[in-house]
Amino acid sequence: MSHSNRTLQLDKERRLLHFLTIDGLGKEILTEILDTSEGFTGVSERTIKKVPLCRGKVVANLFFENSTRTRTTFELAAKRLSADVLNLNIGASAASKGETLLDTLHNLEAMHVDMFIVRHASSGAAHFIAQHADRGVGVINAGDGRHAHPTQAMLDMFTIRRHKGEFVGLRVAIVGDILHSRVARSQILALNTLGVSEVRVVAPRTLLPSDARSLGVHVYHDMEEGVRDVDVIIMLRLQKERMQGTLLPSEHEYFSLFGLTERRLALADSEAIVMHPGPINRGVEMDSMVADGAHSVILQQVSYGIAIRMAVISMVIGTQNLHMQEIAG
Amino acid sequence: MSNSKILMDTEAVESLVDIMAGKIWTLLNEREISNPLMIGIRTGGVWLAEMLHRELGLEESLGTLDISFYRDDFTRIGMNPEVHPSDLPIPVDDRHIILIDDVLHTGRTIRAALNEIFDYGRPASIILATLVDRSGRELPIQPDIIALHPELEQDQHITLIGPDPLGLVIGSKTNRNSRGDEQGKDA
Numbered sequence: 001m002s003h004s005n006r007t008l009q010l011d012k013e014r015r016l017l018h019f020l021t022i023d024g025l026g027k028e029i030l031t032e033i034l035d036t037s038e039g040f041t042g043v044s045e046r047t048i049k050k051v052p053l054c055r056g057k058v059v060a061n062l063f064f065e066n067s068t069r070t071r072t073t074f075e076l077a078a079k080r081l082s083a084d085v086l087n088l089n090i091g092a093s094a095a096s097k098g099e100t101l102l103d104t105l106h107n108l109e110a111m112h113v114d115m116f117i118v119r120h121a122s123s124g125a126a127h128f129i130a131q132h133a134d135r136g137v138g139v140i141n142a143g144d145g146r147h148a149h150p151t152q153a154m155l156d157m158f159t160i161r162r163h164k165g166e167f168v169g170l171r172v173a174i175v176g177d178i179l180h181s182r183v184a185r186s187q188i189l190a191l192n193t194l195g196v197s198e199v200r201v202v203a204p205r206t207l208l209p210s211d212a213r214s215l216g217v218h219v220y221h222d223m224e225e226g227v228r229d230v231d232v233i234i235m236l237r238l239q240k241e242r243m244q245g246t247l248l249p250s251e252h253e254y255f256s257l258f259g260l261t262e263r264r265l266a267l268a269d270s271e272a273i274v275m276h277p278g279p280i281n282r283g284v285e286m287d288s289m290v291a292d293g294a295h296s297v298i299l300q301q302v303s304y305g306i307a308i309r310m311a312v313i314s315m316v317i318g319t320q321n322l323h324m325q326e327i328a329g
Numbered sequence: 330m331s332n333s334k335i336l337m338d339t340e341a342v343e344s345l346v347d348i349m350a351g352k353i354w355t356l357l358n359e360r361e362i363s364n365p366l367m368i369g370i371r372t373g374g375v376w377l378a379e380m381l382h383r384e385l386g387l388e389e390s391l392g393t394l395d396i397s398f399y400r401d402d403f404t405r406i407g408m409n410p411e412v413h414p415s416d417l418p419i420p421v422d423d424r425h426i427i428l429i430d431d432v433l434h435t436g437r438t439i440r441a442a443l444n445e446i447f448d449y450g451r452p453a454s455i456i457l458a459t460l461v462d463r464s465g466r467e468l469p470i471q472p473d474i475i476a477l478h479p480e481l482e483q484d485q486h487i488t489l490i491g492p493d494p495l496g497l498v499i500g501s502k503t504n505r506n507s508r509g510d511e512q513g514k515d516a
Binding site: 040042046 | 397398399403414
């Protein structure tokens with residue numbers, strides 16, 4: 001899988017053609033994404049919050065699954081690059097999915113869209129679109145099923161690097177529903193690729209994949225043990241619908257076992273940062289005191305998300321442009 | 330880079346910087362400008378601006394510009410893999426600006442820099458000072474201050490290397506690879 005992911009996402013000179021998953025991407029390209037994002041961080045503080053890099057390009061936000069925050073930050077990122085943005089909220093239709101997806105795709109291509117940003121409830125949807133898109137059209141995965149959410153992982157890496165400087169030597173704990181989380185999967189891949197010393201996952205047995213250790217993580221079922229001495233704590237959002245099944249007893253009990261409280265935070269390194277992809281369920285994943293406390297970098301994650309998405313959009317559009325030039329001779 | 334040779338060593342470059350500083354001083358006095366904001370264009374322009382800023386004893390902190398996001402050849406060469414954030418320490422509105430670059434060639438870098446500055450605000454004026462002014466202009470952009478005006482063949486290039494030691498290198502044109510490693514040198 002890693003190999004096919006690499007060939008779909010990178011060209012022969014290792015430039016980004018699509019951004020679908022962290023899997024198959026090396027440290028070099030992930031670092032290039034982080035470095036490029038660094039250049040974009042200042043744009044939001046200017047009088048004119050725009051750069052002209054992608055002027056005349058059309059970016060389509062293709063959201064088959066609702067997500068206000070992710071869609072908004074992608075939209076803002078594309079607009080700050082001076083691209084035109086189409087927002088399409090397409091509820092997953094009952095019709096044969098492959099056909100619907102391709103029909104939608106070809107209709108938009110007829111409108112000369114240069115990029116698709118895809119959010120879909122089915123794993124592999126963004127890959128499918130990348131494989132079938134016209135030449136010169138880039139695809140970014142904004143979350144597919146349980147599979148991947150690479151821009152979220154990269155904005156988390158950016159937040160960590162901004163606060164900790166380097167990845168080497170860091171201990172990172174990811175807490176919560178690892179089993180259903182595309183965010184966790186992408187984070188684990190990115191953390192290991194960038195060379196942190198230790199990735200821990202902390203979760204009840206019912207919310208861990210059976211092959212968790214094969215992801216290159218240390219598994220903890222006890223919150224106190226899991227966060228002890230770590231430099232970074234990443235809390236995952238608990239999907240409310242999981243509560244209705246048999247996977248979890250109750251919100252109250254989940255919080256008492258795995259919620260991040262000030263007492264538990266005190267077990268981590270004294271300079272530890274607390275992250276969350278949002279939106280937070282206060283009193284379920286973490287105490288309000290922690291979410292709003294001095295260790296929390298949750299709102300910075302949102303700001304950095306725009307810079308990361310500007311970097312990825314411009315890198316992909318840049319590479320696709322180059323290829324079209326080469327074809328044109 | 331093939332067939333390159335050193336045109337000027339550090340000492341010679343430093344004396345050119347002294348000349349630039351003197352000319353900037355005179356022009357600021359003529360125009361009765363006090364408290365200007367000096368901005369260097371990455372990478373060579375920043376090295377020079379640091380020296381000039383010190384020499385002129387300017388009060389405001391030095392600004393730096395990375396014009397990667399304003400280049401007109403993005404669609405041809407893609408993203409510069411080594412982009413840095415621009416950093417302007419104070420608002421540019423109503424401010425007199427001294428813009429510093431190493432080599433003025435086509436004028437495209439300066440076009441990009443001017444556009445970027447105007448995205449920060451509306452300056453009162455901009456003075457352009459470059460170490461080298463060479464032939465090959467493609468846009469109507471002229472410097473206010475230059476230190477050196479060499480006669481070059483069209484296929485020759487001149488580059489400021491540095492920062493330690495500084496030097497001016499002259500040679501025949503390098504082949505730019507598609508990742509744009511020579512970006513910023515076609516000023």
